Amino acid sequence: MTTRIPRTALATAAAVAALAGLAQAPAAGAAPATPQADAAAAPAMAVAPYLYNGWGSPPDPKTVMDATGVKWFTLAFVLSNGTCDPQWDGSRPLSGGVDEGTVESVRAAGGDVIPSFGGWSGNKLESSCSSAQELAGAYQKVIDAYGLKAIDIDIEAEAYDSPEVQQRTVDALKAVKEANPGLKVFMTFGTGQDGPDTSLINRAAEAGLTVDSWTIMPFNFDGNGQNMGELSVRAAEGLKTAVKDAYGYSDDEAYRSTGISSMNGVTDVGETITPDDFRTLLGYAQEHNLARLTFWSVNRDRPCEGGGADSCSEVPQEPWEFTKVLAGYEGPAQESAR
Template sequence: MTTRLLRRPAVRGAVGTAAVAVLLGGMSGTPASGAVAATGQITGIGGKCVDVAGAATANGTAVQLYDCNGTTAQQWTVGTDGTVRALGKCLDAASGGTADGTLVQLWDCNGSTAQRWTVTAARDIVNPQANKCLDATGGSSANSTRLQLWSCTGAANQKWTAPSGGGDPAPTGPMAVAPYLYNGWGSPPNPTTVMNATGVKWFTLAFVLSNGYCNPQWDGSRPLTGGVDQQTVNTVRGAGGDVIPSFGGWSGNKLESSCGSAGELAAAYQKVINAYGLKAIDIDIEAAAYDSPTVQQRTVDALKTVKANNPGIKVYVTFGTGQNGPDSSLIGRAANSGLTVDSWTIMPFNFGGAGQNMGQLTVRAAEGLKTAVKNAYGYSDDQAYRRTGISSMNGITDNNETVTVADFRTILAYAQQRHLARLTFWSVNRDRPCTGGGADTCSGVSQQPWDFTRVFAQYNG
């Protein structure tokens, strides 16, 4: 087998890098398959109601906007089985269509994917099969406006207020295990394929960057909503999982540097939180951004604002390390500023480990991290372990280190023993054997597809 090195825009793991993952309490999206069914009106643009035309029950009856009137034609049940029902029938994408402009209708409930819907906290109603949103045609709020499927744009004609039955149960896989998935390169795998094969339920989506100003966009150029990244979010949530968007990486314009103040930076984070109704954001501060005391402090202060404005927020900080542990400047700055985090997470690779046992080196570095966190916050050993984490890299690293599946088992055993707060890796794009594709599509070591993900998916905290 030919060893293939990684080519990517965001080198992770070098000393002097950091990533901050902010995890918000509460559900990020309420799939229609929520734990408790709820019945009521669904309202949209112009305050109009989703309505069954003429209160008819024939298959193919149009679903439209209409003045809210309290009739049974406007009473919808967001069910525990993923359906949205009225008058004893299901909201249905006509003929199982997935194209923009596919009309939505009433039809006998049949369990098909054309009748599966996810109601997100961002107030989208998404058909996961199509990765498209329920849409009022032409942006109109006039009576009798037909509803259709359309690519999600975040526009007002795709925002709905639906009855809530208390939310969807949390994904069964732990939030701590959220391997990185990047839509910018590496033949991104279908996340449902990975979920079905491994049991993992969470992904960290890379990367949200600045467009040159204090404005978040995917890779600094793709739209925040309505594009491939939102389609990925919808797919994961539709399959019962959730996501953590990642800000930063090694290259590109960083919001932490582009935003001129902590207040502006906090507002940029909040824009993404609001767009997706998130539980989590991952702010990956590396290279010059990490090395700047000014940018470090700006980030710490912005995160304090985000925590204050989002009750229940959790914060993960992931950063580079040496073999004996990390630089502690950001840890100390956060502790001195009154910012507590749920996990300080190191990236134990690209640190001179070529030819050495990367599993053992990872454990050594993690012990150094525990000591740094313990000293900064005055924690006990057990408290410090439970506030730390590991973000590894699978296969051949940028510095020609080799992280094997066996190394992942060593790391998993350590994490289980110490009850670490986070266990993740870069990246699921590379969790495949090399068979002639690009270097960014495979690990460079002998493996079966998703072997690395399967190991970390066993983590139970």
Template sequence: MVAVSAAALAAGATTATGAYASDAPKDARPAAAPAAVAPYLYNGWGDPPDPAEVMRATGVRWFTLAFVLDAGGCDPRWDGDRALTGGVDQQTVDKVRAGGGDIVPSFGGASGAKLEQECADAGALAGAYQKVIDAYGLKAIDIDIEGDAYNDGATQQKTVDALKRIKADNPGIITYVTFPSGQSGPDGSMIDRAADSGLEVDGWTIMPFDFGGEGQNMADLTEQATDGLKNRVKDAYGYSDDEAYRHSGLSSMNGITDVNETVTTGNFEAIEGYAQEHHLARLSFWSVNRDRPCSGAYPNDDTCSGVDQDPWEFSRILAGFTG
């Protein structure tokens, strides 16, 4: 694989597929967002959007493509079912790369058989990650560890050790670890374990939602939680505040969340400004599938946001982040 530095990704490095393809005049296209802006796109259900349309409309160039799970025997597949290459997920990757962008596969998620739990040891888990890296010549990966996987210390350590091997075998690869948070930030279990093991990741990423924020300002809570993350990272690694922010990131949820919190486009504008102020490592959200207005009542099926918005407005707001 081609090694790409974190600085190059933050500057919006594109793949060798060339310039962004669009019928619009060059000066009319949205400015290209950096690789740090990579909202989740999920082909597993509902009505997945056309990434080329989103790219043309917003300036987003990178997507976090969910989810890689275990098909049995520590075999990585999309949703634990679809082959790594040749299907709809391959088509999505090809469209994104044809537009001058790239993808960050996300391993794990909230449900399904997790490689982090099913693979026997760190070597096997690293081998599963490597299969996906090799299949797509990846520049970045995301490990979304939550629920039982996150709450088990042995699974955390296995994941840390596997990521150490991946970074050693793939110089320059960007690694993100995504995990839950409370309103004051995450617990320090995995961050401390990684620091003690000598693993430095490029972006510790919290999910600041589904944490009791109904009726509250979700931008304020997001900033509060991310400040808490920064403090955890700072304490674990001995970073300065600036260094800790630059190794911290967030992945929000647009619109109405699973526990009836409401994240508005105005909240996203505030979150983008906060991320810009502190030069966060990553700015994402769940999900592009939801980044459109509902045609009627909110169906709660992850095909629309449930709030007042223009199509792809949440993506367009975060695309203003420059790193």
């Protein structure tokens, strides 16, 4: 059994103490923070397809690892049970269930996981927790339960739309980063065809929060009938510009602080994303040293044999073909001297 690090009073106190220091956060208009020297995610971590135990006959992660070479998975989703208590899908406990079993299975095979908080549906901790302190404590509970190296905040729907929830999330993540040196934090959110809404990026920059990847989801954005690889690159260029402007980064720094999380196959609104589109994204990531390159979801990375959209891609493909394409990304090259 994989060693688990229990939550301790010390860890919780550290998160609260770190949050107290946020009173000194830079005011709007202050000089933006610069990315940490190790801001880009470690190469093995850059490609971590989403794996969801809630539906779609979840695949055995070791089978996927053996077939593709991928080592990391983004495990979805940590939600609220109606209070500020993190649970898988808002109903399954952190310990003793299928999700802990997935963590142990991946680690036993030489990989690791990145729990994802949020998603489109369900009760969000970011909304259910009443303060940044409480939200930081909820994040910390999951970090401690699994001894994590990284977390993903998939902020969508009403959580993204609320300025109050956005600020609570930013402040909580500042506390978490201070309490957990070296922890990677990925922020994942929707986008338009020319790039994302910039409210969360600007709010984070003004508060002095840097994350390891601002990651857009370039799908479900009226791309029907268009080349989704090229359209995704267009959106990613808009993201790069938004991050560059908010933080005062160079182009190279901005690219290294951004990422793409696509969707394989036929999307919720009928767009079609093919393995060739993923090859376009792979080339773009390699050219610009993106911090993250992933997709929703490995559950769907199979040809259809009578299954639904939650268990197959609905496009012609070999098993695990989308994962194999992105597994060719080795992560950002060594950062150039500034």
